[in-house]
Amino acid sequence: MLEAINLSKKYGGHQALINLNLKVSPGEVFCLLGANGAGKTTTINLFMSFIQPTSGEVRINNLEVNTQSQETKKHLAYIPENLSLYGNLTGLENLQFFAGLGGEKPDKPTAELLLKSVGLQPEAVQKRVSQYSKGMRQKVGIAIAKAKQADNLLLDEPTSGLDPQASNDFARLLQDMKQNDVAILMATHDLFRAKEGGTHIGIMKAGKLIHSLKSEEITLQELEHLYLETMKAENHAEVSY
Amino acid sequence: MLRLVIKKEFLSSLRDIRLQISGTILIVLMLTAVLVGRHGQKEIQTQRTKAQSAMYDKWLNQGNKHPHSAAHYGQFAFKPKPVLSFLDIGLDNYTGISVFLEAHKQNEVQFSAAQDSNGMTRFGEMTAALILQVLLPLLIIFLTFDIFSKEREEGTLKLIHAQGLSMRQLFMGKVWGTYLMVLLIYLPIIILAYLLLDQRSSNLDPAIGSKFLSLTVGYAIYFLVFVILCVLISGFARNSGFALLTLLGLWIASCIILPKATANLADKVYPAPSQFEFRNAIKKKVKNGIDGHNPSDERLASLKQKVLDQYGVASIAELPVNWSGIAMQAGEEYTDRVYDQEFSRVEEIFNKQNRLSEWVGFINPYLAVRNLSMSLAGTDFHHHVAFAKAAENYRRAFVKKMNKDMEVNHKPGVAYGDYNVGQDMWASIEPFKYNLPSTSKVLFNQWRSIATLAIWLIGLLLLASVYAPKISKL
Numbered sequence: 001m002l003e004a005i006n007l008s009k010k011y012g013g014h015q016a017l018i019n020l021n022l023k024v025s026p027g028e029v030f031c032l033l034g035a036n037g038a039g040k041t042t043t044i045n046l047f048m049s050f051i052q053p054t055s056g057e058v059r060i061n062n063l064e065v066n067t068q069s070q071e072t073k074k075h076l077a078y079i080p081e082n083l084s085l086y087g088n089l090t091g092l093e094n095l096q097f098f099a100g101l102g103g104e105k106p107d108k109p110t111a112e113l114l115l116k117s118v119g120l121q122p123e124a125v126q127k128r129v130s131q132y133s134k135g136m137r138q139k140v141g142i143a144i145a146k147a148k149q150a151d152n153l154l155l156d157e158p159t160s161g162l163d164p165q166a167s168n169d170f171a172r173l174l175q176d177m178k179q180n181d182v183a184i185l186m187a188t189h190d191l192f193r194a195k196e197g198g199t200h201i202g203i204m205k206a207g208k209l210i211h212s213l214k215s216e217e218i219t220l221q222e223l224e225h226l227y228l229e230t231m232k233a234e235n236h237a238e239v240s241y
Numbered sequence: 242m243l244r245l246v247i248k249k250e251f252l253s254s255l256r257d258i259r260l261q262i263s264g265t266i267l268i269v270l271m272l273t274a275v276l277v278g279r280h281g282q283k284e285i286q287t288q289r290t291k292a293q294s295a296m297y298d299k300w301l302n303q304g305n306k307h308p309h310s311a312a313h314y315g316q317f318a319f320k321p322k323p324v325l326s327f328l329d330i331g332l333d334n335y336t337g338i339s340v341f342l343e344a345h346k347q348n349e350v351q352f353s354a355a356q357d358s359n360g361m362t363r364f365g366e367m368t369a370a371l372i373l374q375v376l377l378p379l380l381i382i383f384l385t386f387d388i389f390s391k392e393r394e395e396g397t398l399k400l401i402h403a404q405g406l407s408m409r410q411l412f413m414g415k416v417w418g419t420y421l422m423v424l425l426i427y428l429p430i431i432i433l434a435y436l437l438l439d440q441r442s443s444n445l446d447p448a449i450g451s452k453f454l455s456l457t458v459g460y461a462i463y464f465l466v467f468v469i470l471c472v473l474i475s476g477f478a479r480n481s482g483f484a485l486l487t488l489l490g491l492w493i494a495s496c497i498i499l500p501k502a503t504a505n506l507a508d509k510v511y512p513a514p515s516q517f518e519f520r521n522a523i524k525k526k527v528k529n530g531i532d533g534h535n536p537s538d539e540r541l542a543s544l545k546q547k548v549l550d551q552y553g554v555a556s557i558a559e560l561p562v563n564w565s566g567i568a569m570q571a572g573e574e575y576t577d578r579v580y581d582q583e584f585s586r587v588e589e590i591f592n593k594q595n596r597l598s599e600w601v602g603f604i605n606p607y608l609a610v611r612n613l614s615m616s617l618a619g620t621d622f623h624h625h626v627a628f629a630k631a632a633e634n635y636r637r638a639f640v641k642k643m644n645k646d647m648e649v650n651h652k653p654g655v656a657y658g659d660y661n662v663g664q665d666m667w668a669s670i671e672p673f674k675y676n677l678p679s680t681s682k683v684l685f686n687q688w689r690s691i692a693t694l695a696i697w698l699i700g701l702l703l704l705a706s707v708y709a710p711k712i713s714k715l
Contacts, residue, residue, distance in 0.1 A: 048399070073402075074405055077403070078400065078403035080399055082396055083396070083400070084400070086249065088257060089252060089253065089256075093252070097245055097248075097249050098401070098404055099404075100242070101245060101406045102404040105245065148404070
């Protein structure tokens with residue numbers, strides 16, 4: 001379970017996140033929408049303890065992230081927007097390395113199966129990652145996350161730059177994880193994926209979570225309208241769907 | 242986890258084409274330096290052994306003559322070429338190789354390689370020590386400058402952190418992974434160098450094994466210090482470019498600027514007298530007495546009276562022993578005292594200069610390893626002084642023997658040309674043999690350098706343990 005309680009982050013004079021409250025339970029996919037600079041990545045970074053909050057709390061499986069940073073990592077998998085791997089190592093070696101850091105290093109057959117399960121072509125497994133496309137790298141990233149078998153997953157714009165096929169494969173994998181009771185928090189610009197894959201949707205602007213709703217309560221058109229109106233509005237109280 | 246990071250760092254470095262090329266160049270350079278150095282050392286040592294033996298043969302076969310003439314005929318002492326000088330030539334090119342030993346005079350050790358070479362010698366030789374002390378750290382810089390910053394720039398650091406690896410573990414993994422790569426280059430060369438040592442090596446220096454081992458360990462610690470320092474700087478550098486500039490700046494300062502500046506500073510703070518001043522001071526003191534109030538003629542008159550009193554006679558002609566032999570030996574001993582006093586003074590100045598360099602080593606581990614390496618290779622100032630002292634002691638012993646023979650056996654009244662001795666007398670003087678200082682003595686002389694490397698290593702490990710968790714992941 002992922003939880004943010006009155007979470008705020010200030011960079012110098014800039015308030016990047018203001019009093020964020022959200023909760024993602026097992027089997028839920030919470031999609032954070034918002035323009036660049038809205039506070040989505042800051043939220044993810046706070047859950048990852050890459051940065052420290054100015055105030056408030058972040059909890060993962062009821063463990064406080066700031067005080068139990070290493071412990072919370074055991075329950076957490078993460079896929080960033082631009083997944084960087086080691087170019088000098090093969091996809092298999094990258095998976096074994098990162099998965100090994102997260103817990104048990106998978107043996108070669110297990111690692112190959114994992115990579116196959118995320119759709120990486122068998123001939124690519126032994127190639128150095130420097131020869132991979134972004135989609136292939138992202139698949140290795142998903143395999144790393146899957147190998148960890150964590151019950152919480154943080155995704156920072158994971159489909160950005162992926163071709164439609166890869167994006168679709170990714171959505172399918174997300175559904176698998178959701179069904180396995182993983183709590184997923186995803187920052188994205190993709191309204192369609194948020195509506196299709198998410199159980200909850202949040203719209204952020206200028207560090208604030210303006211709207212938080214269940215995806216079943218809204219159609220894609222309504223979501224698009226709400227999003228655009230939120231982005232335009234000076235006073236968010238005026239926006240409704 | 243640590244093992245995984247070490248393996249990953251090692252594999253990444255091994256597969257990096259830039260490092261494959263630079264590592265290969267370094268290995269080829271080292272191989273060349275070691276093989277050429279060992280060949281050169283063997284050849285020079287053979288020449289010196291032959292020369293020493295030929296000179297002793299000449300001494301034995303000089304024919305019958307007066308012992309004092311034999312003392313003037315003299316002998317040569319050749320400095321053995323230390324076995325490990327093939328790894329570190331040290332000061333060997335600038336200190337002499339042989340000294341002429343004769344009565345009344347303490348000659349300089351002469352004929353340094355630099356005297357016989359063109360100006361290029363001034364730029365130094367491509368020795369294993371130069372590669373290990375200067376070029377291998379440069380490779381370490383290229384291995385490590387972006388070891389953290391690149392991961393931060395590319396985002397892999399976030400992914401590593403997300404897997405639950407602490408920054409301290411990551412830091413140590415990177416240090417040991419890089420160090421393993423350095424050892425991959427260093428150890429084969431060191432093993433080859435060890436295999437090149439043979440029976441003749443231990444004949445020349447029985448402590449060769451322990452000195453070689455100490456040298457190997459000394460360099461291994463130096464590389465570890467350099468690796469930790471570079472990884473630490475990469476961890477806190479804003480970006481890879483800044484890290485590279487900082488590390489190259491440090492390398493230039495520690496390997497090029499500071500050693501020169503230290504030598505100049507030492508020379509200014511503790512100026513050594515010129516050879517002319519040194520000789521002149523001895524000459525003056527011999528003539529006027531050590532305290533300046535005991536001229537040589539008065540010393541001679543006093544000695545004469547003492548000898549006459551000892552034998553209870555009134556004149557030299559009545560003495561049962563040869564007065565010239567006694568006077569000459571007394572003159573020798575007085576000159577020796579003066580020489581020892583002046584030599585100690587100069588030696589102390591050079592020691593102070595060296596100590597300054599060793600103290601500066603506390604801020605510059607390059608100087609520490611350079612001093613330690615030269616010392617273990619037997620090519621530093623201490624070794625040169627030890628040889629000069631051994632040669633001087635040998636001179637004193639054989640001149641004393643000649644004088645004693647003259648005093649006892651050259652009866653008064655017998656003309657100088659009528660008293661001669663021959664080969665039996667010459668053979669009673671053993672050939673000159675110089676034993677290199679023991680390992681413990683060398684290490685004791687270098688305690689500052691050893692302490693420096695230990696302090697740097699422990700200090701950096703402590704620093705890393707405190708600051709590694711503070712390395713930014715973003």
